[in-house]
Structures are given as C-alpha cells and as structure tokens.
Amino acid sequence: MSTLPRSLLKNLDLFRSVSEHDLDTVLQIAQTMRLQAGEPVFQQGQVAENFYILLHGHLKVVQTTPEGEQITVRYVMPGEVFGIARAMRRPTYPAACIAVEESIVLSWPSSEWDHVIARNPQFAFNALQTVGQRLQDAHTRIKELSTEEVEQRVARCILRLVDASGEQTEEGVSINFPITRQEIAEMTGTTLHTVSRLLSSWKEQGLVNTGRKRVTVRRLDDLIRLAEGQPPGGTAASKRNSVEPL
Structure with missing residues (x-):
C-alpha cells in the first residue's frame, strides 16, 4: 500500500466524497513520484501508461511543434488531475509535462481509469470539469491571439x-x-x-x-x-x- 496518509487525499476536492474503504483501494494502486526542477513526468509522444494528480509543487505542460519550436501550453497546479490522455482515447501524451520546482506527483496506471471513476463519481465530475476548462482555455487563447x-x-x-x-x-x-x-x-x-x-x-x-x-x-x-x-x-x-x- 502507498505510504501516503489517507488524509492527504481526503483533503483534495477530487476525493473529498470518497469513503475510507474506497480511498484505501485507490491508494493501494498508486505510486508516488518526487521530481526536481526540470525533471519530466512524461514526454510528448510517450505511451500514456499513467494518469496523475499533483500533490505539491508546480508543473508546466510543453508542446514541441513539427518545426521544433517549444511552446509552454499551461501550468499544472496542486490538486489537479493531468495526463488523462487515455481517458480522452489518446494512446500517447500530446505534450510533455515538466516540473518547474520540486514537486510530488501521485500516479495510477491508465488501465485503472474506468475503475477509479466508477468508484468515485466526484473524481469523474472533477475530471470532466478539468477537460472542459482546458477546452475553454484553449478557445480563449485562440480568441485573444x-x-x-x-x-x-x-x-x-x-x-x-x-x-x-x-x-x-x-x-x-x-x-x-x-x-x-x-x-x-x-x-x-x-x-x-x-x-x-x-x-x-x-x-x-x-x-x-x-x-x-x-x-x-x-x-x-x-x-x-x-x-x-x-x-x-x-x-x-x-x-x-x-x-x-x-
């Protein structure tokens, strides 16, 4: 089982409504990653084997264009779910995700996505909100440009x-x-x-x-x-x- 205390996840909006039993089940399949500034969580084009939640620190999402130009797309804030490419039916990550300072990330195998959202409607709702917010942000940026x-x-x-x-x-x-x-x-x-x-x-x-x-x-x-x-x-x-x- 993960050494993370149950209370650390229970305080996140994503898991606030989850029972202690279901929270323990989620923690059993979780892995913790500690990253230093500049370390990647995953690279663009890498097979999307995991999805993640940022517990501490900040990350940036970076895309590289076919011409080799690097673009900072957005930042990941503590408590946010990310790397949900497989949930969007994408086999690979469309961008890289890199720590901008010392950060702690919790990860689960992408194969567990359906299981996690089935046991946690609040997690599913917040994940859907996250996807919707990112689409809205993308539309806003296009309009601004x-x-x-x-x-x-x-x-x-x-x-x-x-x-x-x-x-x-x-x-x-x-x-x-x-x-x-x-x-x-x-x-x-x-x-x-x-x-x-x-x-x-x-x-x-x-x-x-x-x-x-x-x-x-x-x-x-x-x-x-x-x-x-x-x-x-x-x-x-x-x-x-x-x-x-x-």
Whole structure:
C-alpha cells in the first residue's frame, strides 16, 4: 500500500466524497513520484501508461511543434488531475509535462481509469470539469491571439496565473512558482523581447516587480485595466497604497 496518509487525499476536492474503504483501494494502486526542477513526468509522444494528480509543487505542460519550436501550453497546479490522455482515447501524451520546482506527483496506471471513476463519481465530475476548462482555455487563447493586442494578452496571462496561484506578499500578489519571460512569451504568442519590454515598462510605472523567474503584481486594478484594453488609472494616492488584495 502507498505510504501516503489517507488524509492527504481526503483533503483534495477530487476525493473529498470518497469513503475510507474506497480511498484505501485507490491508494493501494498508486505510486508516488518526487521530481526536481526540470525533471519530466512524461514526454510528448510517450505511451500514456499513467494518469496523475499533483500533490505539491508546480508543473508546466510543453508542446514541441513539427518545426521544433517549444511552446509552454499551461501550468499544472496542486490538486489537479493531468495526463488523462487515455481517458480522452489518446494512446500517447500530446505534450510533455515538466516540473518547474520540486514537486510530488501521485500516479495510477491508465488501465485503472474506468475503475477509479466508477468508484468515485466526484473524481469523474472533477475530471470532466478539468477537460472542459482546458477546452475553454484553449478557445480563449485562440480568441485573444486573433483579437487582442500583445499588451492585453500578456496582462491577461499574468492575471490568470495570479488567480490560480497568487500569494500575498508585502510587495503585492506574487505568482508563487518560478516562471520565465520566455514562458510568458510562449503562452501569449509573442517574443521574449516584447515581454521583456512590457515588463520593464510596467516595472517603471510601478505596476509589477520582476526578478529572476518571479513576477509580483503591485497594482492589480491597473493590470486588469490593461487586460481590458484600457490605460492604467492609478492616482497618486492609490500608488502610495499600491498593494492590492488577492
């Protein structure tokens, strides 16, 4: 049996409604993976032998185009199910999944997918929601690429990451995992030069703070205005009190 305590899964939304007996059954066939930053959970094109839940840390999903261009598609947050290619009737993983920091992942054989969802309707419901959300996110990104200016797309990207994993600090709301300007560029369909220019400009205006693989939003309202295609509207008073609640 897995050495993971039952309470660790019981606290996840995916398993909150599962009986202790069924939870023990699920844990019996689970395997734990500990990953260091840069280590892959699986590679693009690899046979989809397992599905996963992220318990701790953050992962990024990366696709490589036929031309060899690498694109960061999205990030995986703690508590999220991923690698469900076989559930979508795909024999292989359509993208690679890589740890961006030290992470802990729980995995099950893909052959157990039907068994797990049959015993856990809440897990099945949340997995379906996950697939639906990813489709919606893909449609949103296509729309943004087609209709919005680069500044709007970059602002929206940062806001989504803050919404998913923001952490309140003295400076503002920080994306609480390492992220590079290149990865932001890949997610917004632009160039590293453009993202660097925008972030430098926003930093001069006091909207954000940036460091090595870190982004902190100092004036959340103004970044929302930029995402909506409006100019930032902070007053002198608001700039003195620029840290916004999450």
